Amino acid sequence: MDAGIMDTLQNIASAFIEYSALMLLVVLGFGIAYIIYLYICDITQTEHAVRRNYPVIGRFRYLFEHLGEFFRQYFFAMDREELPFNRSQRSWVYRAAKNLDNTIAFGSTRPLNQSNEMLFMNCLFPTLTQDVVPTHAVTIGQDYAKHPYTSSAIFHISGMSYGAISKPAIRALTKGAKEAGIWVNTGEGGLSPYHLEGGCDLVFQIGTAKYGVRNSEGHLSDDKLRDIASHEQVRMFEVKLSQGAKPGKGGILPGGKVTAEVANIRGIPEGKDSISPNGHTDVHCIDDLLDMIHHIRHVTGKPVGFKVVIGFSEWLDEMLEAIHRRGPNYAPDFITIDSADGGTGAAPQGLMDYVGLPIRRSLPLVVDKLNEYNLRERIKVIASGKMINPAEAAWALCVGADFIVSARGFMFALGCIQAMQCNKNTCPTGVTTHNPELQRGLVPADKAKRVKYYALNLMHEVGVIAHSCGVKEARSLQRKHVYLIDERGVPEPLTDRYPDTTPKPEYLIASTADKAS
Known part of the structure; x- marks a missing residue:
């Protein structure tokens, strides 16, 4: 070449x-x-x-x-096969929290013939938009607490302690709750300044260690109770007897999450595991419990109730008989029923997997007992435990709950991705960690909007279900509106399993009379 x-x-x-x-x-x-x-x-x-x-x-x-x-x-696996919350459940929360379109296409992925699944019975003539009425308000502690509490919202934020969740998480929750008109339960970790910043209504939870209201010996302090009650935002007090993921076991906060500030609020040593007693050391029987409730209401002037996971239920008869014997002033103003499949940041697996009754069984049991003893109007019922979507909340209202509370649903609204690291200090989204580098991912001003939209959109969709069933507002839902799939795959009315013993409230009777006329 x-x-x-x-x-x-x-x-x-x-x-x-x-x-x-x-x-x-x-x-x-x-x-x-x-x-x-x-x-x-x-x-x-x-x-x-x-x-x-x-x-x-x-x-x-x-x-x-x-x-x-x-x-x-x-x-x-398909979307509905992940646990503890499947992708379908979480995706609904994420879209609701971002205020995005929550419609879906092509068909349901839910198994409509699976045992114990719920189906709501739509009405031939559903409620028209012009016939919808505002959700009926419910008052807790009326005639018995000096400062009763009234709310028309059906969905609120369950107990999450400062310490278990982070400072920016508390700030986002309380600010969002204020905008949505719902309450925040403080959890057993005491009242932090960040709970008060948002301006929302608060339920102060008294755990077995009595953090925030204990004296130097660890006993209930009347002075500290009055101090907490002096905050107008603190609307109610809840005595925690047990919680869903660990009934019979006190709160567990690993030492790595017990910062100087958390330790100061709780009144415990910094850096050491915070282990609450399995039960209240000063409550050994029904009379002790009723005495405590009566005493706290007298000292604070606010409604007082208790939170419990139902296991053996004979004590319900004993308690309700004692209330009739001692008088309604000794009754709790509300009972929060937690489900065995509730969540927590840390619990022994044996308790989390095998102990307690799920809400599907315990809620109708408690409501029916209250009706049996004619105490349903006196004692309000709050349902808790794995109810993060509209259908679960609507079911609880049908069974007889006055309010529904959720913790993990609002964690998803904050950005939780179910990383299963709540018991460590390594939460990648900043929700349950005190690591400043990880906390910076959670910006309270932005996440507060998601808290607000999640609550409002869930309550709106519960209303959509109610209107489909032919009632004018969510609290008018009754057991007759729900069918459950039996073991043969056949739908059966919920009233077949749990006959509806609930006396109709006055506003329902009036509504029925209007329709008849």
């Missing part, structure tokens, strides 16, 4: 290599610049905690989440 041609080819090859190298450097430069741009975008945005805490690489979560739909379709 001619030498000139060879030189030309070599020059072309050399130029191509130089051009390719230059282009590679340009592409790498653009790539690095783009990664820097993404990094800056991620650490400065406030909407997504995972991206804020894990800039750039956190974006892969959303890619994998998107691809997961296709992988699950062909290789893995």
